[in-house]
Amino acid sequence: MVSRIGKEIEISPVELGSQIAKKVKINLASGTPDPKKMPVREIKEAYAEVIDEFGPKVLFYPGAGGQEELIKEIEVNFLPLLGLSKQKNEKIVVTSGAQHAMELLGKYFLENDIVAVENPTFIETFNALKLRSSSTVPISLKSDGIDVDELEMLLKIVKINLLYVIPNCHNPAGVNMSEYKRKRLVELAELYDFYIIEDDPYRPIAGSVPQPIKNFDKSGRVIYVSSFSKIIAPGLRVGFILAREDISNKISLLEQLDFSTSTINQYVVARLIKKGLLNEKSKELYAYYKGKMKVLIDSLKEKRMDKFNESMCGFFLLLDLEKDSWNVFHKAVEKGLSFVPAKPFFLRGGDTMARLSISVATHDEIIEGVKLLYESVKSV
Template sequence: MVSRIGKEIELSPVELGSQTAKKVEINLASGTPDPRVMPLKEIKEAYEQVIDEYGSKVLFYPGAGGQEELIKEIKNIVLPSLDLSAKESEIVVTSGAQHAMELLAKYFLENDTIAVENPTFVETFTPLKLRSNVIVPISLDSNGINVDELEMLLKIVKIKLLYVIPNCHNPAGVNLCEERRKKLVELASKYDFYILEDDPYKPIAGSTPKPIKYFDKEGRVIYISSFSKIIAPGLRIGFVIAREDISQKLALLEQMDFSTSTINQYVVDRLIRKGIVTSRMKSLSEHYRKKMSILADSLQDEGFKDFNPPKCGFFLLLDLKKDSWKVFLEAVKLGLSFVPAKPFFLRGGETMARLSISVATEEQIVEGVKRLKKAWLNS
């Protein structure tokens, strides 16, 4: 008595890893930003300031597609820092990037064929999967999605959407090179499909190539980002940049659930205007890069060498060379959690593990890898 989506939806491996992480000493599973660098003082002040200035207005129902004040700050301050530009009418505020993906799936898909990177981020991919008929995996390497493989596919299969994570890939940690970004735009034009560019990590990534959207002249790229990594995920504020006919429809879909908090939009607007967002970009990229270097060095020290060194972000994808689920079960006994990465893959991935540096301290990362080695030996 339920829908196909109701039958197919299941617990994500990320949620499983996060639930397990609450019960262990060392968390190499969570994708939550480091709580030690969240701007708690500034967020608290922003809540007080917007309530004092706007009163009950900040507790009204949110307007369709986002508050005007926040949209202006995204256009004038945030987008230039991301090497992008857009008209205000092309920007839609959402309850984080995850909400944006749900809206885009509703707008675009009805039993269609789509292509995704293999591996891909399972939680944002799920709304697309549940509304698609055929999903085609495209291989990923140290330079991002394999565009030659994609082009071979496009010669024989018609797709509606391509979903990509160009920066600090989750779970692989790689960046898509600029040459391939340009090629994707060319392919979208030639073979008539849209690109969903999921880019929540660019604000903390340091130096990266320009967004795929930067090279888009036909409105075929929909850009999705979030303030979750640069400020805090619990605020649930993200945004989409899309061609105006698409953004207008997304705004109407966004209004259907009224989920994007009015007061949180005002708070993020205030934090942008105070320079909190742009000032944190450099420091956070250095913070996470240092922690990732510690993880990579620790893995090498313990004999784990089968991974592409991550360019930025939170995640490293490690080939354990044995069933990662069995290693995970042994790791939990030793007080360590990570994410067995098979569900991130449409093909393969049984031996892959996603390790995160976001929540653990530097000391916990080193100790966590030692426990991972013990779990590997015990499995």
């Protein structure tokens, strides 16, 4: 006797790939940032500083919606890095990362409603919406983002409540949405009465990308979600939502139900923002991961495994193996390689697709991983 969600929830391919990656030599599966680039020393110093300055206060229960110190630092010093500014009728809500934000938004917006998503989409964040919706509709993803013409054709016949998009460094496809499409999405939201969730955790390490969809929003149709996981460390579990005040107030109450966002971690992130660490790391991390991605792309082309859109930024590249990706995956694991079979990222198609990640692998491991992948494809 369990709920529908209890029956439907399953292990994600990302979690499966990551579990197996711990047992093999080469990890092209993980989505965690490179541990070598996590500012461990600065984080350690920040913990000591906030405890010395604020004492037991940093160990209290967190307040609803986030600590004032962190909200202020996000507004004053982090939103400008993202190319955003908070409007008078908007409010920031601190969450335990982007994943938690999606869970809260699903609770607030959905009760057997229809959700539209890019095809493919990021399965782990999308599941929070899928499990609370009556149906989910896939919209094709192009090299410049979601197919807005296909979306509009759908909207003429189907009433949706939410559209979920990843505009920068798309996970798993690695593409960036064009500015034209960002503007068009807001126009469609106004015309057809739906909300847009803009999931944007990679912008701090994305380099030069078009301005956020949120910037074109004049009536609160866009809910912006971000995270500090990619630029600081995912284990701190700190992210935030920027939304119209009436929405944010309700999300704050939902966030308070689980008290999940660590008080001391909020103070630590606030201190790191205040000290200018995030501005320093932004350009450095973009160049670092871009260099790794070039190694992956060059290695794939050398093996003539060239059925992919070149990833623009972030950690991921979506490759068509032209064979069942699960069969290739099992062969690869035998050879000491883990990646993520990408079929579950697709609501339509995707049987031969693989998500490759450059986040934790070294240059030599990426080259060797492609060699093992090539051999695995040939052996299927």
